[in-house]
Amino acid sequence: MNTDSYVQFFRQTSPYIHAHRGKTFVIALGGDAIAHGNCHRTLHDIALLQSLGIRLVLIHGARPQIDKRLALSSIDTSFAQQLRITDSEAMLCVKEAVGSTRLIIESELSMGLPNSPMHGAQLTVVGGNFMAAKPVGVRNGIDFQNTGEVRRIDADAIEQQLVLGSMVLMSPIGFSPTGESFNLNYQDVAAHVAIALDAEKLILVSQAGGIMADGNLLRNLSLPEVNRLKENSTNGSEQSLLACAYRACNNGVDRVHLVSCAEDGALLSELFTREGSGTLIMKDHSEVIRPATIDDVGGILDLISPLEDQQVLVKRSRELLETEISRFMVVVHPEGLLLGCAALYPTMEESSGELACVATHPEFHDQGIATRLLEKIEVDAKSQGMSTLFALTTQTAHWFLEKGFIEVQVADLPAQKQSLYNYQRNSRIFSKAI
Ligand SMILES: CC(C)(COP(=O)(O)OP(=O)(O)OC[C@H]1O[C@@H](n2cnc3c(N)ncnc32)[C@H](O)[C@@H]1OP(=O)(O)O)[C@@H](O)C(=O)NCCC(=O)NCCS
Numbered sequence: 097m098n099t100d101s102y103v104q105f106f107r108q109t110s111p112y113i114h115a116h117r118g119k120t121f122v123i124a125l126g127g128d129a130i131a132h133g134n135c136h137r138t139l140h141d142i143a144l145l146q147s148l149g150i151r152l153v154l155i156h157g158a159r160p161q162i163d164k165r166l167a168l169s170s171i172d173t174s175f176a177q178q179l180r181i182t183d184s185e186a187m188l189c190v191k192e193a194v195g196s197t198r199l200i201i202e203s204e205l206s207m208g209l210p211n212s213p214m215h216g217a218q219l220t221v222v223g224g225n226f227m228a229a230k231p232v233g234v235r236n237g238i239d240f241q242n243t244g245e246v247r248r249i250d251a252d253a254i255e256q257q258l259v260l261g262s263m264v265l266m267s268p269i270g271f272s273p274t275g276e277s278f279n280l281n282y283q284d285v286a287a288h289v290a291i292a293l294d295a296e297k298l299i300l301v302s303q304a305g306g307i308m309a310d311g312n313l314l315r316n317l318s319l320p321e322v323n324r325l326k327e328n329s330t331n332g333s334e335q336s337l338l339a340c341a342y343r344a345c346n347n348g349v350d351r352v353h354l355v356s357c358a359e360d361g362a363l364l365s366e367l368f369t370r371e372g373s374g375t376l377i378m379k380d381h382s383e384v385i386r387p388a389t390i391d392d393v394g395g396i397l398d399l400i401s402p403l404e405d406q407q408v409l410v411k412r413s414r415e416l417l418e419t420e421i422s423r424f425m426v427v428v429h430p431e432g433l434l435l436g437c438a439a440l441y442p443t444m445e446e447s448s449g450e451l452a453c454v455a456t457h458p459e460f461h462d463q464g465i466a467t468r469l470l471e472k473i474e475v476d477a478k479s480q481g482m483s484t485l486f487a488l489t490t491q492t493a494h495w496f497l498e499k500g501f502i503e504v505q506v507a508d509l510p511a512q513k514q515s516l517y518n519y520q521r522n523s524r525i526f527s528k529a530i
Pocket residue numbers: 403408409451452453454455456457460461462463464465466467468488489490491492493494495
């Protein structure tokens with residue numbers, strides 16, 4: 097990457113850095129992610145999130161590590177209802193495997209070598225008895241023995257550590273008030289913690305990554321879609337990811353991200369780029385259409401600059417945009433991303449206005465965004481006493497025709513606009529009575 101594109105990239109990440117700072121993210125890191133060759137990169141990226149002011153609780157799994165440890169002792173365990181039945185012999189192996197997995201994480205997060213991304217990170221990682229567990233008990237005649245489930249999360253104790261700037265690391269073993277230990281499902285722990293902390297995000301990092309359908313990654317899912325996929329999925333790990341996401345989202349966690357551990361940098365691109373890398377699940381899926389503010393100038397420029405270069409839109413400088421920002425309406429994704437914009441310029445005649453700079457982010461075309469913006473602008477224009485809208489375009493004539501505009505001539509434009517008409521650009525002119 098050359099310096100210019102690096103600077104450009106860095107600037108583009110700033111809205112996300114601002115949006116995430118001070119927020120609480122719960123990350124569930126599967127045992128498969130820890131066994132993967134990318135593990136140290138994933139953990140160093142997690143450390144970077146902490147350095148950017150995100151309050152982190154990291155919950156790790158250890159299923160492959162437990163399998164390996166059990167195999168070493170020639171112990172066979174069986175599964176029922178997607179849970180391992182953990183007898184007391186197996187529990188010893190669970191403790192060892194979970195303990196050594198935790199140490200791998202702690203050692204990676206303690207690195208500080210000058211030639212590593214961890215140089216200067218000086219992270220404090222804390223653990224403790226932040227949750228109480230209870231036995232699963234006997235279900236359908238099956239005694240799950242030392243397999244347990246979360247009974248209570250001590251959110252205040254976790255909060256105290258987060259306030260001190262520490263990263264909280266939790267393992268999937270919980271203790272009952274009787275002093276017994278229980279083998280827990282790490283995703284279940286993560287969902288409980290995220291709900292108890294009222295976290296902004298729960299991020300599930302595993303080999304499964306995002307949800308695929310017909311070979312395509314599903315980037316966004318609503319809660320009803322998650323429920324439907326969960327019911328229909330035949331893949332066990334996908335099912336448990338979806339169940340965990342559903343539970344968290346349905347109980348107050350704003351967003352759940354499913355991210356791959358196998359793709360280098362997937363976590364960072366999910367959190368700091370518009371495109372993301374995995375699947376985002378949101379309870380409230382609806383975008384907001386609102387008047388633009390000065391803080392939207394950067395986002396609008398990012399959106400319209402490529403279209404200006406292609407001469408689809410007329411060039412506007414940053415200064416001009418800043419001056420005219422009150423004329424703009426923007427569509428904003430629940431994640432804060434700018435999806436579309438349009439401007440309404442009143443003409444001297446006051447009864448008419450010019451609709452200009454209509455643009456939708458290319459990743460979000462054909463979802464009705466521009467149509468909804470137009471509807472909003474029409475309401476706005478009417479409330480300002482306008483009865484006609486004009487629009488000038490070189491390449492989007494049919495879109496305007498389909499939205500009820502009719503083609504008119506330069507002579508039909510308000511007098512002031514006629515004198516400014518650029519004959520070289522030769523735009524077609526459309527008008528709509530509103
Ligand atoms: C035109 C534009 C704003 C539409 O945005 P959008 O959010 O995708 O629009 P909607 O989802 O409301 O409408 C999509 C429909 O318009 C159609 N459409 C999009 N661009 C079109 C074009 N240039 N000509 C004709 N139809 C077009 C799509 O095919 C789709 O039709 P369908 O519903 O039958 O499949 C977007 O394509 C864009 O940003 N274009 C570049 C900027 C531009 O030309 N602006 C207008 C000049 S001010």
